[in-house]
Amino acid sequence: MTNHNILQPLFKTSLLGACIVGLISCGGGSDHGVRASTNLSSSTSSVASSSSSSSSVAPVAACTESDGEGMTMLKTDGTKWVKASGNQVCLKGTNLGNWLVQEFWMMGQGGNGVHDQCTLEAKLTERFGYEEKERLIKLFRDNWIKERDFDQLQAFGFNVIRLPILWSVIEDEKNPKTLRPDAWHYIDWTIAEAKKRGIYVILDLHGALGGQTPNDHTGCSGQNKYWSTPEYQERTKWLWEQIATRYKDEPAVAAFDPLNEPWGSTEADMVTRVTELYQVIRAIDDKHIVMLPSHYGSIEGYGNPAEKGMTNVAFELHPYPGLFGDRPNDSHFDIHRDWLKCGNDGKGGVCFWGTKLDALKTPMLMGEFQPWQGAGAGENDLGGKMGGITYDIYASYGWASTSWAYKLVSVAGGQGRGTWGMVTNEINTSLDTGVGLITKASTWDCNNWNSTFAEACAKKAPTIKVNGTGSKTYYLVVKTGANGGANPDVTYDSISLKNTATNEEVLVNGGFGSGSGWTELSISGSLNYNYSAADATKAPTGSEGSFLHITRPDGVSGEINGAVYQQITLQAGQSYTFSGTFKGNTSVNTWAEIYLIEDAPVAGKDVVDNAGKVDFTTAPVEAIEALFKSYGEVGYDVNAGLAKWLVTDEHNDVFDYPERPTNLSLTLTGTNAALTWNPVAGNGITYNVYRATSAGAKGTLVAEGLTATSFNDSGLNPDETYYYSIAAKNSIAEGYTSAQANTPLLYVPVPAKIEAEKFTAMNGIQTEASGDIGGGTNVGHFEAGDYIEFKIKAESDGNYTIDYRLASQTGSTGFEVLIDDVVVDTMDLEATGGWQTYITKTGKSFAMTAGNHTLRFRSIGKEWNLNWFEIKKQ
Numbered sequence: 001m002t003n004h005n006i007l008q009p010l011f012k013t014s015l016l017g018a019c020i021v022g023l024i025s026c027g028g029g030s031d032h033g034v035r036a037s038t039n040l041s042s043s044t045s046s047v048a049s050s051s052s053s054s055s056s057v058a059p060v061a062a063c064t065e066s067d068g069e070g071m072t073m074l075k076t077d078g079t080k081w082v083k084a085s086g087n088q089v090c091l092k093g094t095n096l097g098n099w100l101v102q103e104f105w106m107m108g109q110g111g112n113g114v115h116d117q118c119t120l121e122a123k124l125t126e127r128f129g130y131e132e133k134e135r136l137i138k139l140f141r142d143n144w145i146k147e148r149d150f151d152q153l154q155a156f157g158f159n160v161i162r163l164p165i166l167w168s169v170i171e172d173e174k175n176p177k178t179l180r181p182d183a184w185h186y187i188d189w190t191i192a193e194a195k196k197r198g199i200y201v202i203l204d205l206h207g208a209l210g211g212q213t214p215n216d217h218t219g220c221s222g223q224n225k226y227w228s229t230p231e232y233q234e235r236t237k238w239l240w241e242q243i244a245t246r247y248k249d250e251p252a253v254a255a256f257d258p259l260n261e262p263w264g265s266t267e268a269d270m271v272t273r274v275t276e277l278y279q280v281i282r283a284i285d286d287k288h289i290v291m292l293p294s295h296y297g298s299i300e301g302y303g304n305p306a307e308k309g310m311t312n313v314a315f316e317l318h319p320y321p322g323l324f325g326d327r328p329n330d331s332h333f334d335i336h337r338d339w340l341k342c343g344n345d346g347k348g349g350v351c352f353w354g355t356k357l358d359a360l361k362t363p364m365l366m367g368e369f370q371p372w373q374g375a376g377a378g379e380n381d382l383g384g385k386m387g388g389i390t391y392d393i394y395a396s397y398g399w400a401s402t403s404w405a406y407k408l409v410s411v412a413g414g415q416g417r418g419t420w421g422m423v424t425n426e427i428n429t430s431l432d433t434g435v436g437l438i439t440k441a442s443t444w445d446c447n448n449w450n451s452t453f454a455e456a457c458a459k460k461a462p463t464i465k466v467n468g469t470g471s472k473t474y475y476l477v478v479k480t481g482a483n484g485g486a487n488p489d490v491t492y493d494s495i496s497l498k499n500t501a502t503n504e505e506v507l508v509n510g511g512f513g514s515g516s517g518w519t520e521l522s523i524s525g526s527l528n529y530n531y532s533a534a535d536a537t538k539a540p541t542g543s544e545g546s547f548l549h550i551t552r553p554d555g556v557s558g559e560i561n562g563a564v565y566q567q568i569t570l571q572a573g574q575s576y577t578f579s580g581t582f583k584g585n586t587s588v589n590t591w592a593e594i595y596l597i598e599d600a601p602v603a604g605k606d607v608v609d610n611a612g613k614v615d616f617t618t619a620p621v622e623a624i625e626a627l628f629k630s631y632g633e634v635g636y637d638v639n640a641g642l643a644k645w646l647v648t649d650e651h652n653d654v655f656d657y658p659e660r661p662t663n664l665s666l667t668l669t670g671t672n673a674a675l676t677w678n679p680v681a682g683n684g685i686t687y688n689v690y691r692a693t694s695a696g697a698k699g700t701l702v703a704e705g706l707t708a709t710s711f712n713d714s715g716l717n718p719d720e721t722y723y724y725s726i727a728a729k730n731s732i733a734e735g736y737t738s739a740q741a742n743t744p745l746l747y748v749p750v751p752a753k754i755e756a757e758k759f760t761a762m763n764g765i766q767t768e769a770s771g772d773i774g775g776g777t778n779v780g781h782f783e784a785g786d787y788i789e790f791k792i793k794a795e796s797d798g799n800y801t802i803d804y805r806l807a808s809q810t811g812s813t814g815f816e817v818l819i820d821d822v823v824v825d826t827m828d829l830e831a832t833g834g835w836q837t838y839i840t841k842t843g844k845s846f847a848m849t850a851g852n853h854t855l856r857f858r859s860i861g862k863e864w865n866l867n868w869f870e871i872k873k874q
Helices: 117-128 130-144 147-155 185-196 230-247 267-282 332-341 349-360 382-396 621-633 640-645
Strands: 075-077 080-082 092-095 160-166 200-207 253-257 289-293 313-317 364-366 400-403 423-425 436-442 450-452 463-465 471-482 489-499 519-524 528-533 547-551 560-571 575-583 590-597 636-638 665-669 672-676 686-692 700-706 710-713 723-729 734-737 748-750 752-755 761-763 766-769 777-780 787-794 798-808 812-819 822-829 834-842 846-848 851-859 865-873
Touching: 092 382, 117 130, 130 621, 147 185, 160 185, 160 400, 185 200, 200 230, 230 253, 230 267, 267 289, 313 349, 332 349, 332 382, 382 400, 382 640, 436 575, 471 489, 471 519, 489 590, 575 590, 636 640, 672 723, 686 710, 700 710, 748 752, 752 787, 798 822, 822 846, 834 865
Parallel strands: 092 160, 092 400, 160 200, 200 253, 253 289, 289 313, 313 364, 364 400, 748 787
Antiparallel strands: 075 080, 423 636, 436 590, 450 575, 463 575, 471 560, 471 590, 489 547, 489 575, 519 560, 528 547, 665 672, 672 710, 686 700, 686 723, 723 734, 752 865, 761 787, 766 777, 777 865, 787 851, 798 834, 798 846, 798 865, 812 822, 812 851
């Protein structure tokens, strides 16, 4: 999961540094996490650039597939995927996730310790025996994907699918290096059904024996033993020998994908193991394309494959811009536009990758991506349009593309504002309203949410209807949490549950000011509850007075999950209105969920919505059978926007935004700033003005809908530097912001602690939401030669040191520190345990004279993050 609030004028050679918050896992039966994948958003917003980029850098190898040729063995030709004749093929498709390796968030199930393929199979074996477990798993697989799904894939206009496979689909788990009796059943059937419809298949080893990451999508969460277990490595080689032997002459197989997201070790280790698997495959099959996966978005470890003797290979990325807590203050549109249209300077995002791959003469597979979730599922909503144009832009570079994912099932059903699935189950009308999960938001559903419960992005608050007779006791539970390495920063206010007939309030102290009426619940780790928070910047929309503010306590690591709750009494036959407001602030990898449940919460046990779920630990076999069969029988709710924009010839206007304004000038008179700029051509053009206190940041909207090309801002703080930019807007969308104009740069008195994002100049870096204690923003994505610069003012002559707050997943050769262009310190960095796992390091002493100075951090290596630094006098 990456955090990109990108400010660099050049997109990074490696997107690895500074971008990974942590690997997401689905905890406690709630959908707290989804895909653990690299998020490569690129909103380049150069401080100095004034170029216009309403059209991005030209595609490197536009895909112009010839018609009339049937399915043949595919191969690579430079940056192209081509057929046997050399004619280019434009591969567009999706992943068949949760089928041959389960991810419980994709099937709306889980709980009581059953949360992945391994725990499900273990529980079924424990309860019913091995043979019955095998029968039930087969029943699930026979129903999750059926012939109707291939018809729907064809209706979406797809000609390729990526097939995620668990190792034990092929190898007998009880007899190493022995094929299961039905080893090839599902793969052969997939190829046959796909072939009927002209669809290619990429065979993806999604879960290797032992796990190549600790994530649930390897089949078993919490393992990551592949890297340290030679037996598992040898058995994985054996597995690929079997696959290559079976399919070496099958033209419908587009490529072999040796390891999905092999990020559980270093990039060098990944390259070693992937190269071994490549060689194993090549010893048997010299015809099929072999994928080279990235390491958190970096392909640097491979160098130039051709120079290493690798032939017929393609790189693979999994870009998820904006979905995992990065750029929490930016819109869905801005994030995806910056990735797909390359940012303000036209050099970032896909343009960077097009240029890089052209130089390497190697094709690309965008193996997983998700541009429509939470952006609407109607024909003319943003979700469908953004999904369609993402496929089109990838194709314009000649890249193959397979989104994540085709199908998602939930208990409630329905597309809502757009789910991860292109198809979901139809809305379940049999559920009682008001029991279970009643309101939800999360950083995966909507970054930096701020809404009423009625407009919550993941689940809107319903009217609660109580069935039966008499009085009933319930518990209203407000649950908040975050994954390890991430910080929640969630606020709640005005929580109310009223009888719709009498207007009688049921809850106590929903407006807070104290913890009266509420009981705290620890599920995992611990949370800090401030019932009397008053910081206006944290207040949810419409909040009045104090509110509840929930954060991570100092010194508490790992996943944190907890709640406040109170017991309530509701009357059967009555209806109740539930309302309130909550805000995500700068939270990363965080959930906020409110439940109405019948049983009292228990410490250490997660609160989940079990309505409509099957408890695999207690349910009779008949209930499990019925659930698995339902996946093949339930009606589908198809994302109408994708159904239209993936196949239509209608012009997709989602990126028909105006040019960037130019020649922005600023005149400062006292505390007033007068701005002027050149007009932008077009019909119905208006202008929005943004003001930031950090160079390169878009900042806050201070004026919108202007028709004049001037604006006056007043009441400025003389002790702050302000950075202004202008964006033009038409009836379609807002365009890129202009180059910034700023008030005079101020020198920060030191000694002082300085936040890294308060730089006054930079080259090549990005800011992102920080997972450090206290949240906020950090700076990262450094490459050699990149820098950030600060204006400081030393109070007196003397010797000084600097404490640096740093993080790195991989370790780095670090950076040098310059005062007025003279190197005064160098700092390298060992691996800290994650991109958002920070340590404080102290540099060496250096002399500095009193007065104004320019401080610069200049990168020697790459892959390091800086959250803050503190200059101290000795």
